[in-house]
Amino acid sequence: MALLDVSQVSKRFPGVLALDQVRLQVGPKGGQGEVHALLGENGAGKSTLIKILSAAHAADEGTVTFDGQPLDPRDTPLRRQQLGIATIYQEFNLFPELSVAENMYLGREPKRLGLIDWRRLRADARALLEALGLPLDPDEPVRRLTVAEQQMVEIAKAMTLNARLIIMDEPTAALSSREVDGLHAIIAGLKARGVSVIYVSHRLAEVKAMCDRYTVMRDGRWVASGDVAEVEVADMVRLMVGRHVEFVRRVRSGPPGRVVLKVESVTPRRPRLSTPGYLKDIRLEVRAGEIVGLAGLVGAGRTDLARLIFGADAIASGSIHLDDKPLKLRSPRDAIRAGVMLVPEDRKQQGCFLDHSIRHNLSLPSLGPLSRFGQWVDERAERDLVETYRQKLRIKMADQETPIGKLSGGNQQKVLLGRSMALAPRVLIVDEPTRGIDIGAKAEVHQVLSDLAAQGVAIVVISSELAEVMAVSDRIIVFREGAIVADLEADAATEEGLMAYMATGAGRPSPSGMELRPQ
Amino acid sequence: MTASPTLSPEPTVQQAAPPQPAPPPGRRFDLLAFARKHRTILFLLLLIAAFGIVNERFLTIRNALNILSEVSIYGIIAVGMTYVILIGGIDVAVGSLLAFASLAAAYVITTVVGESPVSWLIALTLSSVVGLVGGYIHGKAVTWLHVPAFIVTLGGMTVWRGATLILNDGGPISGFDAAYRWWGTGDILFVPVPVAVFALVAIVGHVVLRYTRYGRQVYAVGGNAEAARLSGVNVDFIVTSVYAVIGALAGLSGFLLSARLGSAEAVAGTGYELRVIASVVIGGASLTGGSGGVGGTILGALLIGVLSNGLVIMHVTSYFQQVVIGLIIVAAVAFDHYARTHKA
Numbered sequence: 001m002a003l004l005d006v007s008q009v010s011k012r013f014p015g016v017l018a019l020d021q022v023r024l025q026v027g028p029k030g031g032q033g034e035v036h037a038l039l040g041e042n043g044a045g046k047s048t049l050i051k052i053l054s055a056a057h058a059a060d061e062g063t064v065t066f067d068g069q070p071l072d073p074r075d076t077p078l079r080r081q082q083l084g085i086a087t088i089y090q091e092f093n094l095f096p097e098l099s100v101a102e103n104m105y106l107g108r109e110p111k112r113l114g115l116i117d118w119r120r121l122r123a124d125a126r127a128l129l130e131a132l133g134l135p136l137d138p139d140e141p142v143r144r145l146t147v148a149e150q151q152m153v154e155i156a157k158a159m160t161l162n163a164r165l166i167i168m169d170e171p172t173a174a175l176s177s178r179e180v181d182g183l184h185a186i187i188a189g190l191k192a193r194g195v196s197v198i199y200v201s202h203r204l205a206e207v208k209a210m211c212d213r214y215t216v217m218r219d220g221r222w223v224a225s226g227d228v229a230e231v232e233v234a235d236m237v238r239l240m241v242g243r244h245v246e247f248v249r250r251v252r253s254g255p256p257g258r259v260v261l262k263v264e265s266v267t268p269r270r271p272r273l274s275t276p277g278y279l280k281d282i283r284l285e286v287r288a289g290e291i292v293g294l295a296g297l298v299g300a301g302r303t304d305l306a307r308l309i310f311g312a313d314a315i316a317s318g319s320i321h322l323d324d325k326p327l328k329l330r331s332p333r334d335a336i337r338a339g340v341m342l343v344p345e346d347r348k349q350q351g352c353f354l355d356h357s358i359r360h361n362l363s364l365p366s367l368g369p370l371s372r373f374g375q376w377v378d379e380r381a382e383r384d385l386v387e388t389y390r391q392k393l394r395i396k397m398a399d400q401e402t403p404i405g406k407l408s409g410g411n412q413q414k415v416l417l418g419r420s421m422a423l424a425p426r427v428l429i430v431d432e433p434t435r436g437i438d439i440g441a442k443a444e445v446h447q448v449l450s451d452l453a454a455q456g457v458a459i460v461v462i463s464s465e466l467a468e469v470m471a472v473s474d475r476i477i478v479f480r481e482g483a484i485v486a487d488l489e490a491d492a493a494t495e496e497g498l499m500a501y502m503a504t505g506a507g508r509p510s511p512s513g514m515e516l517r518p519q
Numbered sequence: 520m521t522a523s524p525t526l527s528p529e530p531t532v533q534q535a536a537p538p539q540p541a542p543p544p545g546r547r548f549d550l551l552a553f554a555r556k557h558r559t560i561l562f563l564l565l566l567i568a569a570f571g572i573v574n575e576r577f578l579t580i581r582n583a584l585n586i587l588s589e590v591s592i593y594g595i596i597a598v599g600m601t602y603v604i605l606i607g608g609i610d611v612a613v614g615s616l617l618a619f620a621s622l623a624a625a626y627v628i629t630t631v632v633g634e635s636p637v638s639w640l641i642a643l644t645l646s647s648v649v650g651l652v653g654g655y656i657h658g659k660a661v662t663w664l665h666v667p668a669f670i671v672t673l674g675g676m677t678v679w680r681g682a683t684l685i686l687n688d689g690g691p692i693s694g695f696d697a698a699y700r701w702w703g704t705g706d707i708l709f710v711p712v713p714v715a716v717f718a719l720v721a722i723v724g725h726v727v728l729r730y731t732r733y734g735r736q737v738y739a740v741g742g743n744a745e746a747a748r749l750s751g752v753n754v755d756f757i758v759t760s761v762y763a764v765i766g767a768l769a770g771l772s773g774f775l776l777s778a779r780l781g782s783a784e785a786v787a788g789t790g791y792e793l794r795v796i797a798s799v800v801i802g803g804a805s806l807t808g809g810s811g812g813v814g815g816t817i818l819g820a821l822l823i824g825v826l827s828n829g830l831v832i833m834h835v836t837s838y839f840q841q842v843v844i845g846l847i848i849v850a851a852v853a854f855d856h857y858a859r860t861h862k863a
Binding site for chain 2: 331379
């Protein structure tokens, strides 16, 4: 009998059916744990399913049994942990100032006379770390550990509760290849102890190398399950892609103009990842009137590159040319002055002033030209500007003084697009322009981008939704682990092809999925 | 506001259909919103009426001008503090910087310049410039060294006070001429000079905040510093300039205070940081930044002034006054939090 049996689980959020009759079986075989790959594109519903298993969400329908016992949907996350289901999210739940041992036993420290028995705490932690083969010092504060080591702490913490199922969400997204090998050795050890693992990853070569079984989800539905040994990477890709959201494919208004933006080998002063080769030797050219889509998995370096081009992060070396003139960027202010604009990926944290009015949100970077003597804001001209973009972008709002936080995500995004458009940029970079907005608004945003291109703006679109990249782009550049692995005309691209590049770095996935095709 | 809350029909409707999600619109909500919006002025009027009834000496022109003169000295700094709190910062060094700037200016005109018909002008300028430079240093420490503003100005608070004591061995400096003293004791068409200066500072402060690009950028930095940066705002400049401005205003206020008292004192401005921050917070500004305004701050400053004056007239000891003002600050912030978490 399976250890975990998810049957016909559905979950609805306002406006979306996130999970639709999903099933999943993970079970130990012959005393050994099973490593089960959970696969699917962004938005396929994997995260929602994980959250239901860890009790961060409650399912609306369906049953989940664990070790033969049906799970109560009203369980708290703590209760699930006590039952033996541990979840390791990409963002770790650790306390940086506390030691490894303290983190492992937080809230469950061994006590003596009502006080924490520090000696036993350390001894227990040390014994468990040794048994799991984790090279960690129990007294080390967690903030001094690398990402890979922090992950080990999470695993050790799960094992203090005798977890029998550990869910790992993209566990290798932030690891170097040597660290990935280390993690796989640890997982093999867990398996030998009878612990099962749900392994969520886009890296199909890894899945092929170390998982026993797989389940593929797409658009919130179960698509397929089976033995990893019996499928090729290409088969998995085929099962994952082909989402059935239809976008209108962009029609180019004419041939692209001259090169407007030229990026050569820019490297960040503070790389987010220490992987060798991360964001080195990136070459990118965008022409007037052209939309270039950057495809790739989350963390592949697309956002980091965009922030470098916009001056939001400091550049260590390399050059950026705008209209053949070199750009010296010390801050986004310099980029905006030169005619480069970015619509950031995180609308709420990086884009909106949520409590401030739509008017103030939209006009902020344009206030210079709107002001007499550069300071005295001409409010009539400002209102006219906002009104222009309300009409142009069809922003649904009561009036200009409404706080932007009261708008829907799609309308917020339109205000931010208006903010950028009002500056009449030469280059516009939009990062995840339609994340979390409804399908109608998505199509409208796509149309706006297409119109801007027709006016000669050079546009870069970063999107994790393949259907979107394919619909809006003229040319698609695929990023993987901080490098460009493909540069193709959108007409020549297929979802399978792009997914294969994103997941393995190679166009036609080979069984090992490890070969890199030179550009 | 004819219908009293208990008589309005909405609660009955809600009882009949509990799952109805929309909050009941209508007068009941409007009254609450009105009270919420004008809470400071309502409380101020209430307070004035109460003191006026209890004591006949309270509601006189003479006393009103007296209150206004008192309020003006810290009210000037409170205008600057509005900017500081709007960007999500704080400045607890203003009282010490006030003392240092005014004593340094007084020191220069008495020992270096000697008798001069424009000694007041030199002192006014010098005091403001010293304050400006002091505030600029605070701002640079915040933006360059990334030390939290509270810590920077907490350090500044004792540094400037210590420097003031070193400057003249803790003693006061007096012996200003009539032109100098006019700035503290004179009047323009019956309006005390400090009150006129406060009015001017408040008007400029309000206009800059409300009508200029700089003012918009101040709000933007406090509302979301990262979004402001990505919108091309020079966040470091805004932050530094705001601390420099409050420093200059502390220096100006110190000059007026020394003119009013007839001497520059090393202990001048002690406890002002509390009054000034309280004025801004009671005036409805959010300590997390991004919302508030000069209008509210003026009401907050008046409220504190009326309260302390009224309590003095009622022969309440200054010890007890401190307790009352402290409680009012906490109540104001608690109300602010309540108003923001129960946004209808």
